[in-house]
Amino acid sequence: MNRFAALxxxxxxxxxxxxxxxxxxxxxxxxxEADRVWTIALLTGRRPRRSVSATELRLWAAxxxxxxxxxxxxxxxxVGDLAETIALLLPALPTGPDLDLTLDEAIRGxxxxxxxxxxxxxxxxxxxxxxxTAVERFLYNKLLTGGxxxxxxxxxxxxxxxxxxxxxxxxxxxxxMGDWDPATTTFPALIAGDGGGxxxxxxxxxxxxxxxxxxALGPPADWLAEWKWDGIRGQLIARPGTYALWSRGExxxxxxxxxxxxxxxxxxxxxxxxxxxxxxxxxENRPQPFAALQRRIGRKTVSKALLAEAPAxxxxxxxxxxxGEDIRHxxxxxxxxRMEAVIAALPPGLPVAVSPGIAFHDWDALAHTRATARAKxxxxxxxxxxxxxxxxxxxxxxxxxxxxxxxxxxAVMLYAQAGHGRRANLFTDFTFGxxxxxxxxxxxxxxxxxxxxxxxxQPSAQVRHRAALSAHxxxxx
Amino acid sequence: xASPVLTFTDHGIFCPAGDFHIDPWRPVPRALVxxxxxxxxxxxxxSYLVSDQALPVIRRRLGPITxxxxxxxxxxxxxxxxxxxxxxxxxxxxAQIKVTVAGETWVVSGDYKTExxxxxxxxxxxxxxxxxxxxxxxxxxxxxxxxxxxxxxIAEWWAANAAAGKxxxxxxYSFGKAQRLLAGLSPQGPILTHAAVEDMTQVLxxxxxxxxPTTRVTPDITGRSHPGALVIAPPSALGSAWASRLGPTEEAxxxxxMAVRGIRRRRALGTGFxxxxxxxxxxxxDAIAATGAERIFVTHGYTTPFRRWLExxxxxxxxxxxxxxxxxxxxxx
Ligand SMILES: [Zn+2]
Ligand SMILES: [Zn+2]
Numbered sequence: 158m159n160r161f162a163a164l165x166x167x168x169x170x171x172x173x174x175x176x177x178x179x180x181x182x183x184x185x186x187x188x189x190e191a192d193r194v195w196t197i198a199l200l201t202g203r204r205p206r207r208s209v210s211a212t213e214l215r216l217w218a219a220x221x222x223x224x225x226x227x228x229x230x231x232x233x234x235x236v237g238d239l240a241e242t243i244a245l246l247l248p249a250l251p252t253g254p255d256l257d258l259t260l261d262e263a264i265r266g267x268x269x270x271x272x273x274x275x276x277x278x279x280x281x282x283x284x285x286x287x288x289x290t291a292v293e294r295f296l297y298n299k300l301l302t303g304g305x306x307x308x309x310x311x312x313x314x315x316x317x318x319x320x321x322x323x324x325x326x327x328x329x330x331x332x333x334m335g336d337w338d339p340a341t342t343t344f345p346a347l348i349a350g351d352g353g354g355x356x357x358x359x360x361x362x363x364x365x366x367x368x369x370x371x372x373a374l375g376p377p378a379d380w381l382a383e384w385k386w387d388g389i390r391g392q393l394i395a396r397p398g399t400y401a402l403w404s405r406g407e408x409x410x411x412x413x414x415x416x417x418x419x420x421x422x423x424x425x426x427x428x429x430x431x432x433x434x435x436x437x438x439x440x441e442n443r444p445q446p447f448a449a450l451q452r453r454i455g456r457k458t459v460s461k462a463l464l465a466e467a468p469a470x471x472x473x474x475x476x477x478x479x480x481g482e483d484i485r486h487x488x489x490x491x492x493x494x495r496m497e498a499v500i501a502a503l504p505p506g507l508p509v510a511v512s513p514g515i516a517f518h519d520w521d522a523l524a525h526t527r528a529t530a531r532a533k534x535x536x537x538x539x540x541x542x543x544x545x546x547x548x549x550x551x552x553x554x555x556x557x558x559x560x561x562x563x564x565x566x567x568a569v570m571l572y573a574q575a576g577h578g579r580r581a582n583l584f585t586d587f588t589f590g591x592x593x594x595x596x597x598x599x600x601x602x603x604x605x606x607x608x609x610x611x612x613x614x615q616p617s618a619q620v621r622h623r624a625a626l627s628a629h630x631x632x633x634x
Numbered sequence: 635x636a637s638p639v640l641t642f643t644d645h646g647i648f649c650p651a652g653d654f655h656i657d658p659w660r661p662v663p664r665a666l667v668x669x670x671x672x673x674x675x676x677x678x679x680x681s682y683l684v685s686d687q688a689l690p691v692i693r694r695r696l697g698p699i700t701x702x703x704x705x706x707x708x709x710x711x712x713x714x715x716x717x718x719x720x721x722x723x724x725x726x727x728x729a730q731i732k733v734t735v736a737g738e739t740w741v742v743s744g745d746y747k748t749e750x751x752x753x754x755x756x757x758x759x760x761x762x763x764x765x766x767x768x769x770x771x772x773x774x775x776x777x778x779x780x781x782x783x784x785x786x787x788i789a790e791w792w793a794a795n796a797a798a799g800k801x802x803x804x805x806x807y808s809f810g811k812a813q814r815l816l817a818g819l820s821p822q823g824p825i826l827t828h829a830a831v832e833d834m835t836q837v838l839x840x841x842x843x844x845x846x847p848t849t850r851v852t853p854d855i856t857g858r859s860h861p862g863a864l865v866i867a868p869p870s871a872l873g874s875a876w877a878s879r880l881g882p883t884e885e886a887x888x889x890x891x892m893a894v895r896g897i898r899r900r901r902a903l904g905t906g907f908x909x910x911x912x913x914x915x916x917x918x919x920d921a922i923a924a925t926g927a928e929r930i931f932v933t934h935g936y937t938t939p940f941r942r943w944l945e946x947x948x949x950x951x952x953x954x955x956x957x958x959x960x961x962x963x964x965x966x967x
Contacts, residue, residue: 169895170905224774225946231939232775237896245775245893 160188161196161260162292168307177309181317190344191261197347198339200314202407204303208270209278211239211302217279218243221286240298244291258285264300268340312550322348327549330360334407356401356409358392359429359477359485360549364539364556371520371540371559381489381543382515382523384535385558386472387447388435389454393417393471395424396481402434413453414469416508423503427481430496431547432474432512436467444470444534472512473500474539477547485547492547530561537561566591639715639733639740639764642954647742647766651735652715654683656742659956666717668744669728670695670809683710685719687755688727690837691809706755722746723757724911725810726838732760740764741925745934747910748917751781753817753843754810759924766931766954767922770912771890772940778890778914785818788888788907795884796823796862803877805869805887809834810911812866815888816845824860826851828867828876857881872904890914922949 167180185193219229224246236242258266263285270278282301286294299305315333319326332350335357374380390405400421402411411418414434424430436449449467453459476496477485484492493514500511515538517523527538537560545555568589637650646658654664661678668674670691675684682701684692689703704710706729709718714736719729724745731742741762750756778784788804795802806812808830816825816835825848827835832850839845849855851865857880871877872885887903890910897903913921922930922944932940933954944951 222774224943228774228939228943231936232773235773235897235936236775236894241895242775245777249777 158260158263158289158293158296159257160184161192162290162296164188164196165296165307166292168309174313178313178317178320181309181314182320185318185321189259189261192259193344194339194342194347195260195264197314197318197333199300199305200307200309201311201333202305203339204305205264205267205300206271207301207303208267208273209282209301213275213279214239214243214282214298214301217282218246221283222246222248240302241295243286243298244295247286247294258288263297265340267300318348324348327360330549331357334358334360336409355396355399356394358394358401358403358407359431359483359547361390361392361405361431362475362548362556363551364541364558365551365553367540367557367559371523371557374520374540374557377517377519377523379543381493381541382517382526383474383512383539383541384515384530384533385537385539385560386433386435386444386512387534387536388433388444388450388472391432391434391471392477393420393424393428393430393432395421395426395428397426400424412457413459415459416464416469417471419507420471420509423507425480425499427478428476428499429478430471430473430476430499432509433472435470435472437470437508439468446534468508470508470510472510474512475547487546488544489541489547490543527559527561636736639735639738640742640766646956647954649712649715649733649735652712652717652733654712654715656731656733657744664712666731667692668722668731668742669725671725671745674744683717685727685729687841688729690841691727691834694833694837695809720758720760721755723748723750723754726754726813726841726843728754730758730760732762738763740766741927742766743768743921745770745911746913746921748913748921749778749781751814751818751911753814753845754911757921759921761926763927764929764931765922765925765927766933767918768912768934769918769932769937769940770935771910771914772918772932772936772943774915776890776893776910776914777916778893778908778910781818781909784907784909788815788886789819789822791884791886791907792819792864793822799857799861799882801826801857801860801863801865801880801883803865803867803872803880803883803885805872805885805906806831806866806889807911808868811888811909812868813838813843813845814909814911815866816848817843819864821846823862823864824849826855826860826863826865828865828871830868831866851876851880855880857883919947 164180164184168177171177184196188196215229219226229242229246232246233239233242236245266281266285270281285297289297311330315326315330318329322329329348332347336354337347391410392403394401394403400411400418401409402414402417404410417434434450436445436453438445445467453463453467453469473496475489476492476499477483479495479499484495497511500509503509515523515526517526523538530537537558540557540559542555548555568591570587571590572588573584574586639649639651640656641648641650645655645660645662647656649656654666655662656666657668657674658665658679659676661680663680664683665679665681666683667688669688672695675692675696677696680700682692682699684701684703686703686705689701693699693701704719706719706721709716716734718732720732722728722730722744724747728744728746730744730746733740733742739762741760743766745768746757748757792802804815806815808828812827812831813835825846827848827850829850832848835845835848849860857863865880865883867877869887872887877883877885885904887906888909889903889906890908890912891897891901892903892906893908918940929950930944931952931954932944933956937953941951941953
């Protein structure tokens with residue numbers, strides 16, 4: 158794992174995007190091919206299956222380090238990360254031969270441990286630790302415990318890969334999507350786009366926050382407006398023999414929404430739609446609040462009662478694939494017209510509809526419409542340039558979200574409490590005082606800012622920002 | 635029952651038989667001081683007794699004081715107590731202080747480091763009945779790599795930055811760490827120093843410590859006038875206007891705290907190198923064993939778990955509270 162450890166050190170040692178990209182690109186040119194595939198898998202959130210529990214790891218590490226459990230826990234509390242605690246606690250290496258497993262060998266070795274007796278797994282993990290440097294141990298432990306974070310955004314990964322392979326970024330972003338298995342996919346196959354299978358989604362196009370209103374966007378006629386719904390962004394895929402529903406986080410959520418499954422029988426094969434999954438209020442024919450959908454998200458299987466209380470409906474925003482043809486490069490106005498035709502051709506009664514467009518002639522009129530978003534159970538508006546392609550990821554300029562301003566409240570922060578473990582550097586819990594009957598001056602603000610700084614050691618702006626977030630969360634609950 | 639050799643008061647460690655304090659934090663008539671760091675050498679004492687090698691730095695930092703110095707290893711009678719100073723290996727001149735009263739010996743470690751660094755007088759174990767040990771890094775996650783390895787890594791970093799046309803700025807405490815770096819790195823280009831570092835370096839150089847030539851950063855000095863230079867500055871200078879004026883640079887913080895990613899993140903320490911002037915976990919354990927002491931008091935650092943650990947190892951262990959606790963103590967070296 159020398160090579161992988163060196164990559165990690167390079168990424169970890171800098172906050173500069175350029176340096177990170179260069180380090181990754183170099184790795185994708187020179188590391189063993191199988192290791193490149195695993196690295197892409199890890200950086201895109203695909204984890205090897207766990208073959209050892211966190212409890213076992215703690216126990217074996219404490220034994221190997223020759224310390225009692227309570228001292229292990231004291232150390233963990235200071236370090237805040239299990240993989241790192243173990244890497245630091247283990248005694249230094251005897252300067253013996255370095256076997257240098259490749260990343261591929263290390264992960265396959267872990268895979269073989271699944272289901273083996275405890276003694277065998279213990280011996281294998283201890284032996285691996287014994288051959289590794291501290292950084293390698295840390296990374297190996299991360300493989301064991303899952304939860305890999307290397308501070309590499311998706312865009313940075315595809316950029317580096319594009320530099321190393323000469324394949325265009327947007328194309329690569331698409332090829333890395335979907336349900337490919339790093340254990341059986343080769344690097345050339347992944348880069349050539351043979352890895353994702355039939356259910357592979359397209360990278361989601363993302364909108365940027367519109368901060369100062371639409372005045373500077375140019376002629377209103379160039380733009381399409383629609384509601385910004387407060388549900389789960391999803392991509393519905395109907396291809397020959399395949400029906401799949403993906404969340405924006407690239408999670409396959411087909412089985413969580415059995416009530417959308419009838420779409421599989423009626424959508425023409427070779428159709429991919431981007432839209433919003435909402436819990437629907439059938440009586441009033443409008444979305445239910447997000448909280449209703451939230452009750453369904455965490456569950457693998459949904460009860461009949463919940464299906465009846467919070468039935469899912471898919472509101473379609475965009476058509477990405479039509480009759481098996483990738484049409485993302487066509488203008489939005491054109492894609493939308495084709496989408497309307499596809500959905501109009503479906504039999505009535507299916508849980509799908511086109512998310513309605515909002516006609517407007519000038520920005521002022523649109524601002525008035527936006528002000529009614531809450532009554533529509535929407536968060537605000539989306540503005541999309543009519544001529545825009547469906548781009549991969551976030552590209553400033555063509556797609557904007559124009560959200561309603563959140564409710565505000567004047568409150569005084571009384572306490573801020575630091576988090577634990579990996580959140581130890583953040584204030585996670587706040588207590589606020591709110592004046593129910595404000596006097597003539599409203600809540601007293603004098604000295605609050607100074608007190609924040611003195612009590613938390615953080616600039617008050619940062620604390621106030623987090624405080625504002627949690628105040629909103631508290632009020633929304 | 636006779637009173638103990640040393641007691642713990644709200645002014646610091648006190649010796650009733652000799653009527654003196656060790657590293658007191660409030661003004662007292664007579665202070666024995668282990669070394670020149672500001673959490674040990676406080677102003678306002680009636681008189682000071684320090685090691686020969688520690689005196690120039692302490693004078694420089696505290697201004698006009700009444701002070702006397704004593705060579706390492708030499709004994710002196712103070713009232714009913716016999717005292718002597720022994721190298722602690724922490725920074726140049728740093729001492730452990732041995733106090734014997736009526737045949738019973740206690741040692742106050744001050745800050746110490748067991749690995750020789752090529753500059754500070756190397757740590758010497760001192761046999762005693764009771765040992766008062768610092769434990770800044772008293773958790774088993776703290777294990778230092780040998781100094782030559784770390785120095786080699788810093789040298790590599792310096793060379794890479796120089797090749798990229800950048801200055802290398804190391805953030806290091808201006809007394810101790812800064813000079814340890816100067817002595818441990820073989821020169822591969824000009825070495826520049828922040829005024830606070832240069833001050834201390836000059837004091838030690840005048841004492842005869844082997845330190846390479848350095849140039850104090852003045853307004854006319856930049857990366858253009860000194861391409862490929864290494865700059866040594868106090869940690870507070872990292873990311874400051876003082877640093878950005880120098881042109882394109884890379885910065886790194888040098889400290890034992892760099893060993894833990896979470897601590898680095900929590901204190902926003904950026905990137906850097908793990909090099910400490912304090913004993914690591916094996917160092918603390920070895921040093922304590924080498925004293926032969928049966929009773930250990932711990933201070934400065936992770937005192938609660940470290941005391942509990944020592945009890946499991948069969949020591950009679952206690953904690954000495956200091957005024958410098960928690961993050962304050964962790965921030966100083
Ligand atoms: Zn100290
Ligand atoms: Zn010190």
